[in-house]
Amino acid sequence: MEILKPTPQNVSKCAEMLRNGELVAFPTETVYGLGGNALNLKAVAKIFEVKKRPVFDPLIVHISDRKMLQQVVPGLSSAVRKLTEKFWPGPLTIVAEKAELIPDLVTAGMPTVAVRMPNHPVALSLIKRAKMPIAAPSANLFNRTSPTEASAVRQQLQGRVSAVLDGGKCRVGVESTIVKAQGKILSVLRPGAVTVEMLREVFDGKVISVRKPLKEIQPGGIEKHYAPETAAFLADKKLSDTESYILRKMKSSGKKPKLGLVGFGKIRSLTVWDRAVSLSEVKNLNEAAENLFSTMRWMDGLKLDGIVFKRIPEKSVGVAVMDRIRKACHGNNIEDLFK
Ligand code: TXA
Ligand code: MG
Secondary structure (H helix, E strand, O other): OEEEOOOHHHHHHHHHHHHOOOOEEEOOOOOOEEEEEOOOHHHHHHHHHHHOOOOOOOOEEEOOOHHHHHHHOOOOOHHHHHHHHHHOOOOEEEEEEOOOOOOOOOOOOOOEEEEEOOOOHHHHHHHHHHOOOEEOOEOOOOOOOOOOOHHHHHHHHOOOOOEEEOOOOOOOOOOOEEEEEEOOEEEEEEOOOOOHHHHHHHOOOEEEEOOOOHHHHOOOOOOOOOOOOOOEEEOOOOHHHHHHHHHHHHHHHOOOOOEEEEEOOOOOOOOOOOEEEEOOOOOOHHHHHHHHHHHHHHHHOOOOOEEEEOOOOOOOOHHHHHHHHHHHHOOOOHHHHHO
């Protein structure tokens, strides 16, 4: 796989590849995307194949201007248009009635399509030069962590995609907020950096966050997701409770699993942890979001028996970070490490 510097020549080269139905991985402000021509059924099918993604999980279509928006969703309500005017380009995806020309495979057969205008100069110029809407899920294998740097794309998709444009580390670090309006109600289907509070300031109506049951509302919202390969566990409300529990279990079972801690704030104790790292020593939620997936990948590389995640405050982008952590830990019980 070629990692390309985002020079104008390379962006043009990649746009040409997209026009030819090939796939290109590219940076956005949230995470790297695996792009293909959204109007070309073969290219879209390739995205599912490369990611090993089930076809019931629909894709987000990326646009670079309002003309493309009109092409993809011709009849946008004024309430949703207002949201796009406030937050685009940016980490907000809207779900709205799709135009006929969007293949059913993009939307998993649904009458709605997810659309966003990313806030990244490389993504915008790539889409502009390709002159077409680009379907792009996060550039990871299905159910794995989303890549936040070009090397992470290579790690997962090596040999499966020909090129990745290198835009450095993604500034936001968690995937976009997904919203869907039904009349005066706006449902947040996936939390992201555009928070419920921010949406409430702009949306003319009620904004609700849909936590459960995600499965029915957001087709791809399966409960286990974004997971490292190492078993991940969510700590108790107080981390010290989890630490005491582990110590007790180590004593009673005689087992000493190698454990990593993904913390928040200063790391206080190392007694039970083989490795420990903080998402943000100064407890900055934006920094935690930016570091989340790269930290998961780094921990994964250490070949530990388990990774424990400290809980972080569920305010602002912390809601999105905890959503990803919960999904990574879903169904795992720390007790199992001592059986
Ligand atoms: O930040 C992002 O959104 C990144 C970057 C690359 O733009 N993309 C991303 O795509 O996270 P992906 O495919 O990993 O997640 C897309 C999510 C899926 O969970 C899918 O279920 C949901 O969007 N989605 C797509 N179309 C939908 C629709 N019509 N209705 C409801 N949810 C939809
Ligand atoms: Mg994804």
